[in-house]
Amino acid sequence: MAAQVEAGAENLGVENGKIGMWTFLVMDAMTFAGFLAGYARLRWSPGSGWPMPYETFGVIGIQLTAFNTFVLICSSVSMVHVLAETMKGNLKRAENWMLATIFGGLFFLGVQGYEWTHLIMDKWPHMLSAGAAPPAYNSNFASTFLNLTGFHGAHVAVGVMYNVIMYLGLRRGKIDQDNASLIEIAGLYWHFVDLIWILVFTFVYLI
Amino acid sequence: MSQSDAMGFLSPLTEKAENSWFWYIKEWVCSTDAKRIGLMYIIFGILMGVIGGVLSILIRIELFSAGADIMSETFYATLPGMHATLMIFFFVIPIFTGVGNFVVPIQIGAPDMAFPRLNLAGFWILPAAAAMALSAYLVPKGAPGFGWTGYPPLSVQASLGADLWIAAIILVGTSSTMAAVNFLSTVFNMRCKNMTLFQMPLFTWSLVVTSFLILASTPVLTSAMMMLELQRTFPAAFHFFDPQGGGDPILYQHLFWFYSHPAVYIMILPGFGLISEVIPTFSRKPIFGYAVMAWSMIAIAVLGFVVWAHHMFTTGIALRVRMAFMLLTMLIAVPTGIKIFSWLATMWGGSLSFKTPMLFAVGFIAMFTIGGLSGVVLASVPVDIQLHDTYYVVAHIHYVLVAGSVMTIWAGIYYWWPKMTGRFYHEGLGKFHFWVTTIFINVTFFIQHYLGMQGMPRRYFDYDPQFEWANAISSLGSFALFSVQFVALGNLVWSLYAGRQAEANAWEDGETLEWDISSPPPHHNFPEPPVWEPVDRSHDEEEGHELQPQPSPAE
Known part of the structure; x- marks a missing residue:
């Protein structure tokens, strides 16, 4: 393993890794910005024929996803606990909170998979078989939906893997109070x- | 001094590598040393530049006379796009990343980049991506023939080669964002004592600004490419750019140019920074208006994000929008002009020494100004409607990228070559290279302004016979321009065997940290962390740099 490169005499007062992650997130945010800009352009152009989300997903669909959103936010809360417990040195507790975080991510992905299956099989059969009639509304509603939630879902999947690696690091004692910045x-x-x-x-979903 | 000391970072690290070429090369391939990665970037970039040059020569042979000459029109259609792809993504951007890798950590007094392994991974993505892009020629129906812009609907209908091209573009984007993350972390967090932000050399500044540009613009291209690929792969399900499915082909152009306009600054700002190192050294005078030089780069970068639609004046966007983009585009000439005049003011009253890097720097200033001015011409909406997709645009882009980026690349390679290898190139051959290059850039590209004004369209396989003489001149110029580059490459190879040994401060007047350490630098750059001696960057009368000796009015 290459030696960790230390910060120089003139620095921003944080580890290199944190600047690296922040700059990476700027880049990642711009990728989503590209997709969201595309979404906005397609949806809010005159005569786009965009459906109301409530009518397409149904109230139950939106409520299910709202609950899913709640679970994901909860997993962010438990991530805060992982860091707090690691910094205090309670590694056993940190491990458990990390398990909760991982579970939150997996639950989110599961519900999303269920939702995708339902939407593609029942609402948008034109996606699988060329013979099926496309919906009466602008079919980019479906395209951008799958694009945005799919790209986000891939991020959640990567995040779950990242968290599993951190969990293993905690378990094997490679991460502790001294390098809690990794968490x-x-x-x-x-x-x-x-x-x-x-x-x-x-x-x-909402607007 | 032992043999390995004299070879610095080029010397093998292990005994195994000392005795066998195989292990020595393996050591380079797996090296996390930014200097070695930088050199690998440069070698890779030159290789791709040669292949891209061959493609452009094929274009010029075909266009030498009117009518079909040596190739089919479908093959010709692939050439402009693949030439541009190779030159932009695999030549100019990687070479600047390479020079930055070598120079930036040393200039800020750091032992290496912040993430050495990310650096190596970012480099090795590039050959894979290049192999993918080039292998498009091997699949059925060949490389994509839609130019480097890949506009739908053509790019949606294109054959398998287009998928390879799209994947290669996404990979290149990933590689350059990895480098950008690394540069920003390195520069923000690893500067040596006293190297505050406004003490940093301007080349380092230019890499910082460029990295922000890459970080904010490249992902948007990635998103456009992903949407394009989704639409190609699942035509029944995705209709982003297909009007019949409720999509919008202009959306692709917006996303594409949101990257590709900043991309031209990604390709020129490091050159600006580089020239800002070369000119003070060979003028033996500090840079004029240091802070303004840094701020004008930032201004160019910020403005660069809000001008993309000037590539789309003929797509039917509202006149009011076009006017705004025209105004903003012309505004970019202001910070660029500040830079040009600051370079001139740096030379003014200096003790000039016209070594090859300085010649390339001065030639760059003169010819880039032509490219900048034709840019202002193209920015005005009514003129652009006339000149859109003509050879005038080709002339403009080559004046900013060949007379701009390529000239600065040569200035940088000649300038830091003694530092990188410890050997001087042959000065006479270098000057010969400069003069022939400069003359034939103008022979090749200046006449294309005329062709464009007369209405010759770009990317066309055949043309009206009235354009024949001008095309013949342009083609002859391009043959000479391409062949003389091999003189320079031969010169560089020759220097490794027979070049004069370089001192630490090879040009005697280098002020930045890389000139404090031996040439070539040792493996970890500095034996101990350096301390920068702050430079007064102001031009006060009492302190700081004198501007001009003023005659006292009393006497």
Whole structure:
């Protein structure tokens, strides 16, 4: 393993890794910005024929996703606990909170998978078989929905893997009080994914 | 001094590598040393530049005379796009990343980049991406023929080669964002004592600004490419750019140019920074208006984000919007002009020494100004409607990218070559290279302004015979321009065997930290963390740099 590169005499007062993660998140946010800008352009152009989300998903669909959003936010809260307990040195507790965080991410992905299956099989059969009639509304409603939630879902999946690696690091004693910043950096990513979801949820489901 | 000391970071690290070429090369391939990665970037970039040059020569051979000459029109259609892809994504951007990798950590007094392994991974993505882009020629129906812009609907209908091209573009974007994350973390967190932000050399500044540009613009291109690929792969399900499915082809152009306009600044700002190192050294005078030089780069970067629609004046966007973009585009000439005049003011009253890097720097200032001015011409809406997609645009882009980026790349390679290898190139051959390059850039590209004004469209396989003489001149110029580059490459290779040994301060007047350490630098740059001696960057009369000796009015 290459030696960790230390900060120089003139620095921003944080580890290199934290700046690296922040700059990466700027880049990632711009990727979502590209997708969201595309969404906005397609939806709010004159005569786009965009459906009301309430009518397409149904009230139950939106409520299910709202609950899913709640679970994801809770997993962000538990991530905060992981960091707090690691900094205090309660590694056993930190491990358990991390398990809760991982579970939150997996639950989110599960519900999203269920929702995708339902939507593609029942609402948008034209996606699978060329013969099926496309919906009466602008079919980019479906395209951008899958695009945005899918790209976000991939981020959640990566985040779950990231958290599993951190969990193993905690278990094997490679992460403790002294390098809790590793957890903090993982947390930055996890909270970012959460924040992006709130934007996606608002754009795609609510307004 | 032992042999390995004289070879600095080029010397093998292990005994195994000392005795066998295989292990020595393996050591380079797996090296996390920013200097070695930087050199690998430069070698890779030059290689891709040669392949991209061959493609452009094929274009010029075909256009030498009117009518079909040596190739089919479908093959010709692939050439402009693949030439541009290779030159932009695999030549100019990687070479600047490479020079930055070598120079930036040393200039700020750091032992290495902040994330050495990320650095290595970012580099090795590039050859894979290049192999993907080039392998498009090997699949059925060949490389995509839609130019480097990849506009739908053509890019949606194109064959398998387009998928390879899209994947390569996404990979290149990933690689350059990895480098940008690394540069920003390095510069913000690893500066040596007293190297505050406004003490940093301007080349380092230019890499910081460029990295922000990459960070904020490249992902938007990635998102556009992903949408394009989704639409190509699942035509029944995705209709982002398909009007029949409720999509909008202009959306792609917005997303594409939101990246690709800042991309031209990604390709020129490091050159600006580099020139700001070369000119003070060979003028033996500190840079004029240091802070303004840094701020004008920031201004160019900020403005660069709000001008993208000037590439789309003929797509039917509202006149009011076009006017706004025209105004903002012309505004960019202001910070650029500040830079040009600051370079001139740096030379003014200096003790000039016209070594090859300085010649390239001065040639760059003169010819880039032509490219900048034709940019202002193209920015005005009514003129652009006339000149859109003509050879005038080709002339403009080549004046800013060949007379701009390529000239600065050569200035940088000649300038830091003694530092990188410890050997001087042959000065006479360097000057010969400069003069032939400069003359034939103008022979090749200046006439294309005329062709464009007369209405010759770009990317066309055949043209009206009245354009024949001008095209022949342009083609002849391009052959000479391309062949003389091999003189320079030969010169560089020659220097490794027979070049004069370089001192630590190879040009005697280098002021930045890389000139304090031996040439080539040792493995970890500095034996112990350096301390920067702050430079007064002001031009006060009492302290700081004198501007001009003023005759006293009393006498």
